[in-house]
Amino acid sequence: MHASPPFTSLPRPDDEPWLQQALALAEQAIGLTDPNPRVGCVIVSTDGRLLGQGHTQAAGQAHAEVMALRDAQEQGADVRGATAYVTLEPCAHHGRTPPCCDALIAAGIARVVSALGDPNPLVAGQGLARLHAAGVRAELLPVAHPLAVAASELNLGFLSRMQRGRPFVRMKVAASLDGRTALANGVSKWITGPAARRDGHAWRRRAGAVLTGIGTAREDDPRMDVREVQTARQPQRVLIDSRLELSPQARLLQPPGQLLIYHALPDPGPRGAILAAHGAELVATPGADDKPGKVDLAVAIRDLGQRGINELHIEAGYKLNGSLLRAGLVDELLLYVAPLLMGDGRGMVDLGALTALEAAPRFTLLDSTVLEGDLRLRLRPAGSSPPL
Numbered sequence: 406m407h408a409s410p411p412f413t414s415l416p417r418p419d420d421e422p423w424l425q426q427a428l429a430l431a432e433q434a435i436g437l438t439d440p441n442p443r444v445g446c447v448i449v450s451t452d453g454r455l456l457g458q459g460h461t462q463a464a465g466q467a468h469a470e471v472m473a474l475r476d477a478q479e480q481g482a483d484v485r486g487a488t489a490y491v492t493l494e495p496c497a498h499h500g501r502t503p504p505c506c507d508a509l510i511a512a513g514i515a516r517v518v519s520a521l522g523d524p525n526p527l528v529a530g531q532g533l534a535r536l537h538a539a540g541v542r543a544e545l546l547p548v549a550h551p552l553a554v555a556a557s558e559l560n561l562g563f564l565s566r567m568q569r570g571r572p573f574v575r576m577k578v579a580a581s582l583d584g585r586t587a588l589a590n591g592v593s594k595w596i597t598g599p600a601a602r603r604d605g606h607a608w609r610r611r612a613g614a615v616l617t618g619i620g621t622a623r624e625d626d627p628r629m630d631v632r633e634v635q636t637a638r639q640p641q642r643v644l645i646d647s648r649l650e651l652s653p654q655a656r657l658l659q660p661p662g663q664l665l666i667y668h669a670l671p672d673p674g675p676r677g678a679i680l681a682a683h684g685a686e687l688v689a690t691p692g693a694d695d696k697p698g699k700v701d702l703a704v705a706i707r708d709l710g711q712r713g714i715n716e717l718h719i720e721a722g723y724k725l726n727g728s729l730l731r732a733g734l735v736d737e738l739l740l741y742v743a744p745l746l747m748g749d750g751r752g753m754v755d756l757g758a759l760t761a762l763e764a765a766p767r768f769t770l771l772d773s774t775v776l777e778g779d780l781r782l783r784l785r786p787a788g789s790s791p792p793l
């Protein structure tokens with residue numbers, strides 16, 4: 406969903422470092438802006454001086470363009486005639502804050518270079534059109550430009566929600582060399598080392614919600630919060646618990662008011678009442694006839710999109726992982742492999758017995774990194790394309 410020409414144009418060579426800087430600012434908005442996108446803005450004078458910069462704040466607060474204009478003002482810089490580099494098309498609509506386009510126009514900005522068009526089909530292109538109509542030179546990078554790709558990777562969750570109505574789903578798994586995620590008796594702490602676990606928390610922090618299954622809740626009594634890295638807010642915690650079997654003593658219910666449970670019961674009954682009294686929000690999403698008594702995972706994930714969740718982080722056991730993968734609901738696999746063998750035990754993903762390799766899900770490797778002796782692989786389903 407991008408504005409049509411005449412806006413699309415290749416950046417000039419001297420634009421690229423400023424766009425990179427705007428992207429670096431946008432990265433600072435990770436874990437802060439949900440449900441809004443992560444946006445950075447840099448304002449530069451015609452003779453190449455940095456006048457102001459900023460990134461989007463928490464939802465309801467200032468957007469990147471306003472932060473950059475404020476920064477310039479605080480420094481006494483005159484932004485008339487300057488160029489604003491933004492990682493996402495400035496908004497033209499009144500949301501919780503006034504339109505950024507108007508702020509840029511009022512400040513006398515002469516040129517706006519945007520890495521990405523607004524993916525919201527209801528408003529796409531309107532920001533650039535409004536700037537253009539006000540005499541501002543509005544430019545948009547071609548979608549395949551590496552800086553446009555970097556901007557969309559940073560906002561995959563927002564793009565996914567706008568274009569597919571559901572979050573970008575990242576499944577995290579910590580496994581042994583022989584692909585085990587728990588011993589046969591359910592013990593799984595810890596397979597990976599501290600650096601890999603800290604890295605896992607950085608990915609939790611990035612997400613608007615962390616989702617697990619009742620099997621994991623039962624065996625591990627996990628907290629599913631962000632503790633190992635600093636964060637401005639905790640992601641929403643989500644449990645798939647078809648029959649509302651969660652113990653009221655579960656750590657997921659602490660602190661109260663932060664757990665969302667999808668279940669499949671026609672009537673939540675006394676168990677539901679107890680969980681609700683412990684602060685859980687219960688949502689019935691019963692499956693269709695082929696999965697009676699089970700949560701409809703696609704419906705639950707779509708509901709999370711409606712609640713403003715851009716990136717959804719899954720940390721579940723092999724059963725739920727298998728159901729999500731088979732339903733085509735997984736966009737990325739974050740796999741930590743630790744150098745140990747665990748013998749008989751639980752695998753990563755329950756796919757049942759496949760009879761042909763053609764039916765085996767294949768992945769494309771995005772990147773790999775070593776974290777103090779553990780290996781992290783980031784993979785996407787082969788043939789899938791990100792929601793650009």
Ligand SMILES: NC(=O)C1=CN([C@@H]2O[C@H](COP(=O)(O)OP(=O)(O)OC[C@H]3O[C@@H](n4cnc5c(N)ncnc54)[C@H](OP(=O)(O)O)[C@@H]3O)[C@@H](O)[C@H]2O)C=CC1
Pocket residue numbers: 577578579580585586587588590591592593596617618619620621622624625645646647696699700701702720721722723724725726728751
């Ligand atoms: N190393 C790692 O990265 C991790 C390891 N683990 C380990 O995994 C083990 C738990 O695994 P597991 O029991 O598979 O736990 P899960 O978290 O996968 O939860 C299992 C539950 O998910 C439900 N489920 C599966 N598919 C669906 C569906 N389509 N709709 C609704 N519900 C569904 C099942 O419900 P139903 O019973 O109705 O079929 C089942 O009860 C523990 O030992 C834990 O330590 C857990 C997380 C991460």
Ligand SMILES: Nc1c(N[C@@H]2O[C@H](COP(=O)(O)O)[C@@H](O)[C@H]2O)[nH]c(=O)[nH]c1=O
Pocket residue numbers: 579593594595596597598601602605621625626627628629630720721741
């Ligand atoms: N065993 C294992 C992981 N397991 C995941 O971490 C969860 C515990 O989360 P918390 O209670 O917040 O600390 C657990 O339920 C499971 O989902 N993660 C890893 O990075 N490495 C590991 O070796």
